[in-house]
Amino acid sequence: MASHALLLLGFFLTLRTTRALAPHFSISAPLRFERPLETRHVLMSEGPSPDEWREFRQRLITRGLPLTSEDGVEEPSRAEGEGQVQRQSVAPANEALLAQQNAKLFEEYMNGAWAHVSPLEAGGLACRLPLQAQLTEQMRQQPLALSNDDDLAVSESDTLGTRLQKMLLRELPAVADGGADKRAELEKTWNQNSAYCFRLADRLLIESLQGVAARATDGKIDARSLKPHESQLVQLYQESQEEWQQVVLVLGVDGSQAEGVALNRPLGRGINAQLAQLLLSGELSSTEAAAAADDFMLAFGREGAVYVGGPSKQREGGLLVHGFGHLEGAVEVSPGTRIYRGGALAAIDAVKSGELSPLDFRWFVGRQTGISTAEAGWSAVACARPLALKQCLGLPKPLWHEVLELCGGDLAVWSQIELMKRTDLDTP
Known part of the structure; x- marks a missing residue:
């Protein structure tokens, strides 16, 4: 949605510039400007920063594109205050916990926590969808309205998305008037x-x-006996269980696939000497890690928060994520995000000196790789940075639900359905 709006905005800006520079031409003859177009070279330093672009995109999605009159004055299409984005509170108990853990991040969260669907991008999030939601999206990618009832018979070559579509079509009520058009509208x-x-x-x-399980012998299923759609189902089911409700901070995107760390898989609080060596080895040499181990334990040993970032690359050492660009060695995940990785030694010094708290930082072991939205198993989300930086330790409302409900639309629907299945949560 945002990309289309930006293209539209670019078109109007181009049109307005053309009108201003060429106010007079004849339509009956080939287009000919009475004076040459002026060329303006815009330096990168003259444009908005990446952070401003992210904020503009968020406002554009939530508020829409403002209309202007021919003289460039914004048209008063809304009453005073109407259309302004109000802060959305979807997890009050989470907000209270954040206030206890990190006062500055809490203030930033309260001044505008937001999230919306976006392309996969570094510094954004990737949220694992339930398998039912994934199949729904796959069904919606199918062409609408099959031609007649004979087409509703299930064939061996049908994908799961097609099978779900045919199931839906079989449940449609009979259409007395209107024929195929009415049926397509109903579908x-x-x-x-x-x-x-x-x-x-x-x-x-x-x-x-149940059909797959019925063919099991002594609790085992011969994979060779599975039909193509059954093999697909078993694979998707296994993946959905392993990645259940993961919220991943995307660190990089290569083509259509992304890599990141799961934000909501806490390993625990407190770090022993062995874990400290592993975490430091992700950024430091073995000699440097050994030399820094004692200071690391003093800074993070009792209060450090460690997360399982994913099943891949767990032997490659730890990754430090935080929101402090002034720390030596810190690198911004993507321009404008104000989310940083690295800077372990500076982080240790900042915590030891009392400048920062252990809970201002998140340590990760492992990566989640191969993230893709192509099969509708993941939804890519852009968000305000407090959602990515705050701790996920004992959250009253799981982060996955908080992010999806901030996004709204279908994502909020998936969250509410899944939330109703939970008997262990007593918070809205």
Whole structure:
């Protein structure tokens, strides 16, 4: 949505510039300007910073594109204050916990915590969707409205998305008047009912998995006996369980795949000497890590927060993530995000001196790799940095739900459905 709006904005800016520089031309003859177009070379330093672009994109998505009159004055299309974005509170208990853990980050969160769907990008988030939501999105990628009832028969070559679509079509009520057009309109309406589609996908999963389990011998299933869609289902199911409700901070994107660290997989609080060596070895040589180990334990030993970033690269040492660009050795994950990695020695000194707290930092072991939105298993999200930097230790409301509900739309629907399954949470 944001990219389309920016393209539209670029078009209007180009059109306005053309009108200003060439106010007079004849339509009946080939276009000919009465004076040559002026060329303005814009330096990068004259444009907005990456941080300002991120903020502009967020405002554009939530507020829309402001309209201007021919003289460049913004048209008063809204009453005073109307259309302004109000801070959305989706997890009050989480906010209270953040206030106790990090006063400055809490203030930043309260001044505007936001999240919206975006392309995969460094410094953004990737949220693992439930398998039912993934199948719903795959179904929505199918062409609408099959031509007749004969097409509703399930074939061996049907993907899970196609099977779900046919299940939906079989449930449509009979159409007395309007024919194919009316049926297509009805399908579109049902297709966009996210809560209904989620439950329909849940039914498909249960029926399909029961069919696979029924062929087990002594509790084992011969993979060679599985049909193509069953093999696909088993693989997707296994992946969805292993990555259940992960919220990943994206560190880099290579083509259509991303790599990052899971923010909501805490290993615990407190760091022993062996873990300290592993964490430091991600940034320092073995000699440097050994020399810094005692100071590290003094700074982070009792209060340091460590997370399992993912199953890959766990032997490559730790990764430090924080929000302090002034620390020596810190590198911004992506320009404008104000989220940084590295700077372990400076972080140790800052905590020892009392300048910063251990809970101002997050340590990670391992990476989550191969993240892709192509199969609809992950949703990429841009967010305000407090969501990525705050600790996930004993959150009353899981971070996954907090992020999805801030995004709104289908993501909020998926969150609410999954939240209703939880009996261990007593917070809204």
